[in-house]
Amino acid sequence: MSPVGVYCLLFISVSVCYWVPAGCYANGKVSKACGSMEPHHGASGQTTHSPYRLETNTTTFSPTDRIQVILSGTTYFEGFLLEARDAATHATASTVGTFTLTNPMRTQLLTCNKHQGSAVSHKSDARQTEVVVIWNAPTDAPRQVQFFVTVVAHYNKFWVKLPGPIIYQNGVTPHPPQSDTTPHPVVTTFGLLIFTSEGCGQSKSCLLDPSGCDPKEDPHCFFLSMATEGPGNTSVIFELSGPVEGYIAFALSWDTWMGNDDVYMCVKEGHRVSVRAAFVSGRTHPEDQSQSGLSSVSWRLADGMIQCRFSRPIKLSNQDPARYDLDQEYFLFLANGYAQHGNIWRHSHQPLISTKRKNITGTPEVLRSSRGPIIMKIHGALMLLAWMLTGSVGTFIASFYKPDWPNQTLLGQKVWFQVHRVLMLLTVTLTVVAFCLPFFYRKGWSKHAGVHPYLGCCVLALSLIQPIMAVIRPSPDSHRRYVFNWAHWGVGSLTEIMAVAAMFLGMRQSSLLLPQPWATHVLIGYVMWLASFRIFLLMHKHLYIKKCMKGSFIKSLILAVLALGNAGLLMALLSSIAEI
Numbered sequence: 064m065s066p067v068g069v070y071c072l073l074f075i076s077v078s079v080c081y082w083v084p085a086g087c088y089a090n091g092k093v094s095k096a097c098g099s100m101e102p103h104h105g106a107s108g109q110t111t112h113s114p115y116r117l118e119t120n121t122t123t124f125s126p127t128d129r130i131q132v133i134l135s136g137t138t139y140f141e142g143f144l145l146e147a148r149d150a151a152t153h154a155t156a157s158t159v160g161t162f163t164l165t166n167p168m169r170t171q172l173l174t175c176n177k178h179q180g181s182a183v184s185h186k187s188d189a190r191q192t193e194v195v196v197i198w199n200a201p202t203d204a205p206r207q208v209q210f211f212v213t214v215v216a217h218y219n220k221f222w223v224k225l226p227g228p229i230i231y232q233n234g235v236t237p238h239p240p241q242s243d244t245t246p247h248p249v250v251t252t253f254g255l256l257i258f259t260s261e262g263c264g265q266s267k268s269c270l271l272d273p274s275g276c277d278p279k280e281d282p283h284c285f286f287l288s289m290a291t292e293g294p295g296n297t298s299v300i301f302e303l304s305g306p307v308e309g310y311i312a313f314a315l316s317w318d319t320w321m322g323n324d325d326v327y328m329c330v331k332e333g334h335r336v337s338v339r340a341a342f343v344s345g346r347t348h349p350e351d352q353s354q355s356g357l358s359s360v361s362w363r364l365a366d367g368m369i370q371c372r373f374s375r376p377i378k379l380s381n382q383d384p385a386r387y388d389l390d391q392e393y394f395l396f397l398a399n400g401y402a403q404h405g406n407i408w409r410h411s412h413q414p415l416i417s418t419k420r421k422n423i424t425g426t427p428e429v430l431r432s433s434r435g436p437i438i439m440k441i442h443g444a445l446m447l448l449a450w451m452l453t454g455s456v457g458t459f460i461a462s463f464y465k466p467d468w469p470n471q472t473l474l475g476q477k478v479w480f481q482v483h484r485v486l487m488l489l490t491v492t493l494t495v496v497a498f499c500l501p502f503f504y505r506k507g508w509s510k511h512a513g514v515h516p517y518l519g520c521c522v523l524a525l526s527l528i529q530p531i532m533a534v535i536r537p538s539p540d541s542h543r544r545y546v547f548n549w550a551h552w553g554v555g556s557l558t559e560i561m562a563v564a565a566m567f568l569g570m571r572q573s574s575l576l577l578p579q580p581w582a583t584h585v586l587i588g589y590v591m592w593l594a595s596f597r598i599f600l601l602m603h604k605h606l607y608i609k610k611c612m613k614g615s616f617i618k619s620l621i622l623a624v625l626a627l628g629n630a631g632l633l634m635a636l637l638s639s640i641a642e643i
Contacts, residue, residue, distance in 0.1 A: 093144055093184050097158070097175035098341060098352025100144055100213045100224040101406040108213075108223035108403065114138050115214045117145075117227030119198075122237075124208075124230050129163070130198045132227075134212055139190040142215035145183040146175065147198055150209035150229045157353040158182060159208055163197040170194060176353055206235045223406060258286060258304045258370055264429040266290060270313075270395055272415045272432065278304040282367040285415060287313050287397050291424050292374065299389050299423055300359070300374045303329055307369040309402030312410075314343065315393040315423070319416050319436065321345075325387040328352075329362060329371035330402050336362035338371050340386065349407070356386055377424060392420035395430065409511070412573045435643035438504045439574045443640050445497035446569065449490045450562040451589060451633045456626050457486030458555055463600045467618060484533075491526045498523045504574070512572055518565040525558040563590060570636075577639050589632045596625050 096102065115136035124130055134143060147159045158181035164170050169191060173182040183196050198210070210227035231237050259279040263269035267290035276284035286304040305311040312328040314321075322345045330337045338360045341349035354360070356379045362371040379386040387393065398414035400407060413434045421430055461483045473481040498519060501509065509516055529551065536547045567586060570577040600621065 093142075094173050094175060094182075095348060095350055096144060096213075097146070097173065097182055098339070098349065099406040100146065100211060101348075102142070102213065102215055102221050102223070103348060104215075104218055104221065106219040106221075108221055108406070113214065113222045113225055114216075115140065115212070115222065115225065117210050117212055117225070119210070119228050119230055122228070122230055123233050124200050124204070125233050126200050126202045126204050128200045130200065130230065132162075132196050132198050132210055134194040134214070136192055136214070138216065139192055140214050140216050141188045141190060141218075142185045142221075143183075143194065144173075144213045145194075145196065145210065146181070146212075147208050147210050149205040150207040151205065152354065157355065159205060160201045161199045163199060165195050165197065170196065176355075204232065207231050207237075258288075258302055258372075260284075260286065260288075262427075263288065264427055266427055268421065268423075268425075268427045268430060270397055270415065270417060270430045270432055272397070272434070278368070278370070282306060285311070285397055285399070287395065289423055290427070291377075296377075296424065298358075298374050298376045300372065301327065302370075302372045303327070304368055304370040305397075305399050307331060307364060307367055308399055310407045311369055311397075311399040312407075314396040314398070314414075315387050315389075316396055317393065319394050321396070321414075324396065325393075327357075327373075328407065329369055330407055331364065331369055332402075334364065336364060336369060336371055338362060338373055340375075389423040392422045392425075394420055395432075397432070410573075412576050433643060435575050435640065436504055438500050440640050440643065442497045442500040442504075443569060443575045444637055445493045445500075446562075447566065447633055447636055447640075449493035449497065450559070450566065451636075452626070452629050453486045453493065454490035454559065454562070455593060455629055456622075457483050457490060458559060459596070459600075459622065459625060460486070461555075462597075463604060464618065464622065488530065491530060494523055494526050501574075513568065515565055515568040515572060518561050518568065522558055522562045522565055525554055525561070528554055529558070575640070575643065577636070577643070582636060582639055585632055585635050589629070592628055592632065596621065 093102070101108070115134065118133045118135070120131040120133075132145070132147075134145060145162070147162075148157065149159055158175045158178055161178070161180040162172060162183045163180075164172065164183070167186075169186055169189065170183055171186045172180040173184055175181045183194075185191070200208075207229055209229045211224050212227060213221065213223050214225065215221040229237070257279070260269060260271060260275075260277040261279075263271070267288045270285075270287040272285040276286070278284045278286040283306055284304065285306075286302070288302040289299055292298055292300050301313075303311055303313060310328055310330040312326055314324040314326045316322075316324040321343065324343045326341045326343050326349050328337075328339045328341060328349065330339065338357060339349075339352045339354060340357055341352040343349050356375055357373045359374040360371070361373070362369075364370075375386075375389070377389040379388070395417040396414045397416075398410040400410040402408065413436075415432045415434050416436075418431045418433060421428075460479055464479045465477075468478045471478045476484075501516070532547065532551055532554070536551070537543045563586075567583065569575065570582045570586065571579070600618075603618070
């Protein structure tokens with residue numbers, strides 16, 4: 064390939080890698096963001112001082128009062144989301160009261176937590192400098208209410224969940240503001256927590272990663288336990304522990320596919336933890352985040368771990384239809400990822416999924432689990448088999464073994480040609496089958512896989528072009544034969560290079576994340592192994608002495624060693640796939 068071609072391919076690859084589809088809500092229909100109040104614009108919220116402020120016309124209130132709330136700024140804003148929450152437990156994401164609009168041409172009411180009119184947002188992306196609304200205090204209002212707002216200056220510049228004023232019910236003594244200079248302790252705990260894997264399979268059911276780990280000893284242990292408690296075993300207590308990246312969560316699901324799941328999250332918010340329940344309707348951000356139905360909540364941040372414990376009644380149908388009854392069988396998902404200002408990001412790698420459904424109130428057991436879906440394991444195994452063994456050996460035979468076995472035929476054709484053809488047809492077949500599997504698993508195109516699927520498409524297309532060219536190739540004595548020879552060699556070489564690149568990227572995909580850096584080192588070893596044999600055979604080809612009677616035997620031995628070495632490196636990667 065020419066240098067220009069290499070630079071073009073590199074430019075296309077980098078461009079594809081950093082292309083991210085984005086969507087926005089210029090019409091203000093942002094109910095899905097009610098819990099986190101995060102715009103999901105593909106950028107992080109601003110951490111600098113905000114030019115916007117929230118004000119109320121009073122600092123005290125009584126139930127059923129109407130309070131004026133004013134959002135203003137020293138500069139324009141294009142969008143906003145305004146909510147009122149219980150100041151004592153604002154992290155639970157449950158909204159308080161309702162709003163009344165004063166300018167319905169520019170603002171609109173939203174439904175959060177199935178509570179109509181409990182939030183206000185923009186109606187278009189028209190610029191504003193001030194918004195005035197009326198907050199209606201409910202009859203069962205908490206003792207103190209705080210207003211929060213997310214403000215979007217423009218698409219990728221916004222401030223998330225800015226705290227506004229706190230108003231107090233008449234007769235309630237306001238809490239004095241806490242100084243920001245107070246040093247935070249290294250260990251932050253709300254409630255006494257001692258998590259251990261002791262009792263797993265006996266008094267409680269557990270999900271562990273790695274298998275057999277103990278959160279009491281290993282800060283990198285992902286741990287979920289569940290056990291019935293209370294009079295008549297009417298509730299279940301859950302314990303959740305993992306590395307403190309930002310959040311750790313588990314979900315109850317009817318299948319092994321994300322969507323329509325009952326989710327429970329422990330989210331790091333500065334030096335405290337927010338414990339929330341939510342619902343995921345698809346491969347989307349959790350909706351209706353709240354602490355509804357949860358009790359006996361405790362949490363701990365220490366030793367590089369985030370831990371939380373809470374209790375939940377077995378049945379919550381009347382209180383919240385989005386919560387699942389715990390006396391049914393579900394697949395269990397355990398996921399973790401980053402969080403910023405209490406807002407969670409997409410999980411950093413494939414969730415841990417139980418291999419079978421589990422009745423939450425059933426017999427205690429230690430659940431088996433995997434982070435690699437079986438269909439994706441098959442995809443990876445078939446692709447590695449195709450391009451580390453059959454395809455690799457097949458191209459070697461065509462490149463260096465044409466002069467060998469000159470008087471031997473197989474089914475009317477030279478031996479090298481028949482072996483090459485069988486191996487390459489097998490390679491194409493394996494590639495086609497493996498290519499289809501991720502589409503069955505994802506039910507469409509993956510938006511988070513970077514360049515890998517694009518390289519896979521290119522490898523498939525070029526693989527299919529090769530046999531088509533071979534069928535319509537001119538005869539050996541044709542004056543156009545050299546065109547086919549160069550085209551066949553060029554397309555084959557490019558296909559093999561792109562296949563190797565796809566393998567490097569594929570082993571870092573969240574759905575089939577192989578142990579790093581070990582897997583990458585194995586693949587680098589494979590490339591060096593292949594390159595050394597190519598260099599050796601090229602030297603042999605050009606420095607070959609025809610009088611040497613053992614040349615053919617030596618080349619056959621080299622081919623056998625190459626195939627065995629490829630098979631050994633392939634088995635190493637296949638074993639790591641099996642262990643995911």
